[in-house]
Amino acid sequence: xSSSTLNVARRVILxxxxxxxxxxxxxxxxxxxxxxxxxxxxxxxxxxxxxxxxLATLIIxxxxxITGISFLRERTQxxxxxxxxxxxxxxxxxxxxxxxxxxxxxLQTLIMFFYMVYVLSINYQGDLWQILVFQMxxxxxxxxxxxxxxxxxxxxxxxxxxxxxIIVPQIFLSGLFIQTSQLPxxxxxxxxxxxxxxxxxxxxxxxxxxxxxxxxxKDIGILAAFAAGFLVLASLTLRQKS
Amino acid sequence: xxxxxxxxxxxxxxxxxLKVIDDMTMEIESGTSYGLxxxxxxxxxxxIRLMVGxxxxxxxxxxxxxxxxxxxxxxxxxxxxQLPALYSELSVExxxxxxxxxxxxxxxxxxxxxxxxxxxxxxxxxxxxTQIVNLSGGMKQRVSLACAIxxxxxxxxxxxxxxxxxxxxxxxxxxxxxxxxxxxxxxIISSHTFDDAAHCQRLxxxxxxxxxxxxxxxxxRAATGNKEASLEDAFLYFIKHDEVKENVQ
Numbered sequence: 468x469s470s471s472t473l474n475v476a477r478r479v480i481l482x483x484x485x486x487x488x489x490x491x492x493x494x495x496x497x498x499x500x501x502x503x504x505x506x507x508x509x510x511x512x513x514x515x516x517x518x519x520x521x522l523a524t525l526i527i528x529x530x531x532x533i534t535g536i537s538f539l540r541e542r543t544q545x546x547x548x549x550x551x552x553x554x555x556x557x558x559x560x561x562x563x564x565x566x567x568x569x570x571x572x573x574l575q576t577l578i579m580f581f582y583m584v585y586v587l588s589i590n591y592q593g594d595l596w597q598i599l600v601f602q603m604x605x606x607x608x609x610x611x612x613x614x615x616x617x618x619x620x621x622x623x624x625x626x627x628x629x630x631x632x633i634i635v636p637q638i639f640l641s642g643l644f645i646q647t648s649q650l651p652x653x654x655x656x657x658x659x660x661x662x663x664x665x666x667x668x669x670x671x672x673x674x675x676x677x678x679x680x681x682x683x684x685k686d687i688g689i690l691a692a693f694a695a696g697f698l699v700l701a702s703l704t705l706r707q708k709s
Numbered sequence: 710x711x712x713x714x715x716x717x718x719x720x721x722x723x724x725x726x727l728k729v730i731d732d733m734t735m736e737i738e739s740g741t742s743y744g745l746x747x748x749x750x751x752x753x754x755x756x757i758r759l760m761v762g763x764x765x766x767x768x769x770x771x772x773x774x775x776x777x778x779x780x781x782x783x784x785x786x787x788x789x790x791q792l793p794a795l796y797s798e799l800s801v802e803x804x805x806x807x808x809x810x811x812x813x814x815x816x817x818x819x820x821x822x823x824x825x826x827x828x829x830x831x832x833x834x835x836x837x838x839t840q841i842v843n844l845s846g847g848m849k850q851r852v853s854l855a856c857a858i859x860x861x862x863x864x865x866x867x868x869x870x871x872x873x874x875x876x877x878x879x880x881x882x883x884x885x886x887x888x889x890x891x892x893x894x895x896x897i898i899s900s901h902t903f904d905d906a907a908h909c910q911r912l913x914x915x916x917x918x919x920x921x922x923x924x925x926x927x928x929x930r931a932a933t934g935n936k937e938a939s940l941e942d943a944f945l946y947f948i949k950h951d952e953v954k955e956n957v958q
Contacts, residue, residue, distance in 0.1 A: 486798045545793075554780055
């Protein structure tokens with residue numbers, strides 16, 4: 468990892484840490500949503516079944532939101548332009564962002580996971596560390612996705628509109644409510660191209676069936692490919708304009 | 710290849726069908742302060758963005774220190790955009806330190822010495838721990854200038870650097886710009902005010918993406934044939950000539 472990547476990551480972390488209200492919201496928002504989700508499903512077995520998919524969905528949702536808005540601000544306030552004139556590479560900029568914001572995406576993931584386990588008392592199988600590693604991968608995909616899609620928004624209002632466009636369809640098609648195999652053929656086919664589908668599939672296998680990371684290699688591979696793809700596409704959006 | 714700090718050769722740039730820079734050619738000598746003067750929409754900012762490599766020319770080329778403006782020579786370039794372009798949550802010194810880091814000032818002690826030095830240059834020592842969000846517009850401009858010069862670049866691009874500054878601060882900025890050129894730095898400054906233009910060693914008057922006249926302020930005033938002519942008169946003289954030429958064509 469280059470020192471330029473670390474410099475960008477360090478600055479991103481410093482920026483969030485110095486904004487106390489944002490830090491408070493980063494901590495409170497997942498707690499509120501996990502509470503609402505938990506208490507809206509009074510049936511314990513039903514909650515145990517739904518919790519992994521809810522967790523994967525919230526990781527994608529929060530990761531996408533925080534990164535999308537942060538990177539958009541970088542574009543609109545002119546600081547991105549300033550960095551593009553400097554000696555650091557486009558990939559360093561995107562990777563630095565990924566690294567910095569991943570820390571907060573992970574913080575949110577851990578808050579939600581441990582809140583669900585210890586406060587809502589959901590049952591899970593499988594190794595804790597393997598579950599957390601997989602959640603981290605989902606977080607990486609979310610951060611890469613947010614960075615890429617921020618290139619298509621001109622302001623925060625437009626970025627927020629990407630949630631119903633990019634995130635909500637994935638919620639319906641990922642297997643959160645209905646198994647993807649029970650979806651109409653066309654929708655099932657579309658679901659194969661959505662990262663959340665593999666996030667939900669993988670986390671269910673880990674938490675409900677007690678499988679290991681080795682058993683869900685396909686989901687890990689596809690999610691890693693999504694992350695790499697979004698990362699490369701995000702850096703391409705920073706190219707010289709003609 | 711050329712010895713000039715900047716060589717612009719038949720440069721062209723379009724936004725859609727609109728020609729923003731139209732077959733522009735100019736050379737800027739090292740160690741001078743060169744003003745780009747023109748009304749809004751004349752192409753000043755686009756020209757600077759082409760010079761620093763943010764935009765790709767539709768035709769012609771730009772050479773900075775004899776090379777195209779790529780990442781390999783970015784350390785030699787300082788860029789102060791029109792917007793303050795700062796991280797509002799970070800303090801004055803954190804912003805400047807960040808730009809020092811990404812411009813390759815790796816030695817922590819030396820970098821902080823330089824950060825403190827530029828903070829003093831822009832007269833913000835008392836405010837060095839203050840978050841940008843709590844500064845006035847003029848103070849933000851000063852931090853923005855500090856971020857552009859922290860790595861001591863030989864070529865410094867300043868896009869409307871004195872906009873929003875009070876007269877005292879404007880004088881302070883120009884004193885510093887003069888010191889920089891005396892020390893051998895090349896400054897390219899865009900402006901639409903004649904106060905700023907009078908401070909530049911050389912000027913280019915821009916209109917509709919073209920250079921309508923180039924020279925020292927004295928040469929441009931003398932070209933009007935009126936000994937009493939101000940820079941404003943000279944500008945209007947060349948603009949009018951250009952309009953007539955355009956109508957004839």
